[in-house]
Amino acid sequence: MALDDKKNGEFKVVGTRPNRPDGVDKVTGRARFGADVSAPGMLHAAIVRSPHAHAKILKIDTSRAMASKDVKAVVTRADFAEGLEGDDLNVLENVMAGEKALYDGHAVAAVAATSPLAARDAAKLIDVTYEILPHVTDVDKAMAKDAPVIREGAADKSVPPGLHPNVVRYHESGHGDVEEGFAQADLVIEDSFVTEAAHQGYIEPHACLAQLDADGKGEVWCCTQGHFNVQKICAKLVGTDASQIRVTASEIGGGFGGKTAVFIEPVALALSRKTNRPVKLVMSRAEVFRATGPTASTSMDIKIGMTSDGKITAGQGTFRLQGGAFPGAPMEFTAMCAFAPYNLENVFQVGYDVMSNRPKQAAYRAPGSPMAAFAVESVIDELCSQLGLDPIEVRLMNASKEGTKASYGPRFDRIGLVETLEAAKAHPHYSAPLAEGLGRGVSCGFWFNHGGETAVTLALSEDGTAALSVGTPDIGGSRASMCQMVAEELGIPYEKIRTTVADTATLGYNEVSHGSRVTYASGLAAINASRDAVEKLCGRAAAKWGIDPEAVYWDSGYAKPSGPNAGDFEPLALADITKNMGATGGPIVGHFEATPEGAGVSFATHIVDARVDKETGKTSVERYTVVQDAGKAIHPTYVEGQYQGGAAQGIGWALNEEYIYGEDGRLQNANFLDYRIPVASDLPMIDTVIVEVPNPGHPYGVRGVGETSICPPLAAIANAVSGAAGVRLKQLPMSPPRILEALDVQANG
C-alpha cells in the first residue's frame, strides 16, 4: 500500500509522544513475562546438556533419576516426531540432539519433577555416555582441509566443488568489473577483518509453560518474538496439528532477534504429554549463553579502490560466517549489505556459510550487516585518512540515492542516506573541537527491513471505543504506535483504543516480530483495518440517511455527507453509529490480512568520540550521535529509544562482548560477569537525530527503525579508536588486551 498523499503530512496523533498503554503494568511488576505464570498441578523441567563440543551419544541411562519419587518423566530424542526433513529436522536436532551432540550445551535429555530444585537435581542423575569426537569452533579452521566434519551432506547446491563439507551455502553478487575499477583508482587498500560472536543478551531467559494432552491438543505460554512460529514448529516436533496448539505470547523481556528461534517449547510439550500435567521450563543464564543463538562470527577480506578526490572506483568483499552446527549463517545479508550505502559501478561480493561446533546462530538486529559495515567502513576510513579527505564528504560523494543500482541488485526507491549524512555534517557534534587524546569516528549503516505475513482485527465497541488485536509481540513499545495509528484513522482519542497481542487462535498467521517489521507491517495493517472499519461505519451512516455509501466520508471521528448534493444531514460520531450497530447490521470489525512488501530500506550515520587509555587499553566512548532515517516517526520517543539501544549494543559488541571458547571447545564465559554487556557507567548519553524521508511503501511513510541502529557502531568506534590510539583494530571486540597488543606491535614491530 503506497504512501498516502491524502494525509499530506498532516497528522494529529502520529508524531506525538503519548504514554505507552502498558506502562502501568510494566512499572508495577504486574506485567506477566515468560516465567511469571504457573498452572495447577504444574511440574518443573530441566534440560541435560552436553559438556562436549562434539560427541557421539552412546547411551542415556535415566534409571538413577527415575528412582526419585519427585521425578515424573524423562524425555530424549525418542519422544519427538520421526521422519522430519530439511529445516524441520534441523530445528529438532537443535532442540534435542539425535546421534551426536554438536556443541557444548546441546540438549540431550530433559526431566520433569515436582519442583525446580528437584528437576535440577534429577538432571544431574541422568547418565549420558559419550564418545568424544574432534571439534572445531573457528570459522577459518572449520573451512580448512583437515577440519572435522560436523555433518556430512549438509551443503546445498550453491556450494562450488572442492570446498570442505562444513561449507554449506555459497553466495555471490555484484555488477561491473572490479579489476577495471581497481585500475582506475589512485589508492587501493586490501585488508582482512575478524569479528567474534556476540549474544543478543536479552535480560529475560527463555521460559515457557506448556500442556499437551493425549489427544494432541495443547496450550503454550512463552516469551517469543513470534508465537505463530512457535505453534508451527511445536506441532511438527511433537507430531500434532498446528491448529490444535494454541500459543499465547507473554510479555517479552527483550529479544533482538534471539527469540525468533524455538528451543524449549517442544521439550515442555513432550514432557507434559508424558506426565499429563502442565510443565514449566525456564532456562538459566548459562543455558541462554551456551544453547541459544549468538550471532555468527566472521572472517572477512575487503578491497576498495578510491581516486585521490574520493570517488570509490570498486569494492570487493569476501565474507566467511560461522553459524554454529547448522546451516543458516546470514552470509548473504553480510555480503549484500556490505556496499549498499554506496553507488558503485564495480562491486563484487562473496559469502560462505560455515558450520562449526557452536550453538546455532540466531538473528541479532540486522543479522549479518554490522560485521560487513565494520570491515567496509574501516577500509573507507583508512582510504580517507591516507588521502587526506573528510569522511562525511567522501561518503556523500559516493552515497546511494533514489535510482542507484544497489550493490545487491535492485534499484533503490526513495531513500534517506544523503539526508542522514547532511544532518550528521550539520550536527554540532561533527564540528565540535576534539579534545586531546580523543578520536572521532564516522560510519554509515544499512538494513533492508521487512514486511511479512500480517493479520490484525479492529473490533469497535458499542461505546465508541476500539480494540485492536495484533499478532506481533510488543518488544519495545509497539502497542503505543499501533494505538496512535488507529486513533489517527478513526479520529477518536488515543486512550480510547486498546491494542492486545492476540494468541494464535484469534488471528491469521503473523510472521515473527523481526526485520524491523512491526511498526511498518502491523502498523500498515492497523491503518488498513481502520479504513475497513471506517468504510463500514460510512455504510451504516449512508443506510440511516438513505443515501449512497459513496456519498459519505469520514472526517475526524464523524461520518459526514460529502457535499450539498448528498443531502443535508447532521454528522454522525463514531459512537452514534456503534451504539446500535447490533440493530443496523451487526458488529463492526475492520480486518487486514496480507503480506505487505513495501518495507523501505533504511540508512544511518553515526558519529562517535572515543578515548583510549594507552596504559590499560581501555576505550571509553565519550560522545555519541545517531542520525537515522525513520521514514515517519510514529512515536518519536520510542524511535529514539531504538536508536539508543542499537548504538549501545553496538558499543558492547565493538569493545567487550565476545564468545570465548577454550581448547576443549567449551564456552568459557557463559555468564554476565564474564560476558560483559555495557552497564550504565560505561556509556554517555546517546544523542539522536530522526531524519524523515518517507517510505513510498507505507501510507504514512514509515520505515522500520529497530535494526539499522546497530550497523554503524562497530566501524564508527574502530575509526575513532584508530584516531585516538593511532592503531587500527581489525578484530572485534577491541578489548583492552587487543588494544595493548596492537599498540605493542606498532611500537616494537
Place this chain on the structure above:
Amino acid sequence: MSMIHVSTTINGDEAEFLCDPRETLLDVLRDKLALTGAKEGCGTGDCGACSVTVDGRLVCSCLVLGAEAQGKSITTVEGIAEGESLHPLQEKFIEYAALQCGICTPGILVATKALLEKNPDPTETEVRYWLAGNLCRCTGYDKIIRAVMDTAADLRKAS
C-alpha cells in the same frame, strides 16, 4: 530435605512460608508468594533484575537465601506504589519511555528508589555508578538516567 519455616514482612504485610534451605529469596518471592515482579535475569548477582530491599538495604534477591528473610522487612517492586497512585519514579519512567521491554524495570525502580532515599541530589555520574549493577539491554540507559535525574529534581522541589 526438611523445610525451614520463615516469618517475615513483605511490602508491609506479614508473610510466612516454608522453604528448602537452598532456595533463594527470589525463588521464594516468585514461586511461593506469587510476587513475580522481581525477575531472574541471571541468578548470579550480575544483572540486578531481582533487586529488592531487605531492612532498607538494596540486595540482589538471587544472592539471599529465603531462610535469611526471617524477621526482616522486605520491599519489592510491588510495594513501591501507594494504593492507586504510582511512585513519582514510576510516573517518570512511563513518561520518559525509560523502558522498552520492561524486564529490567522492577529492579531498576527498586534500586533508584533506594538511591534517592540515600542521596536526593545525585549527579549523573553517581546515578550511572549506582545503577551499574542493573543491566538494561534495550535502552542504552539514556532515558533511564534522565528519568531518574528529573524525578530527583521534582522530589527535591516537593520536599
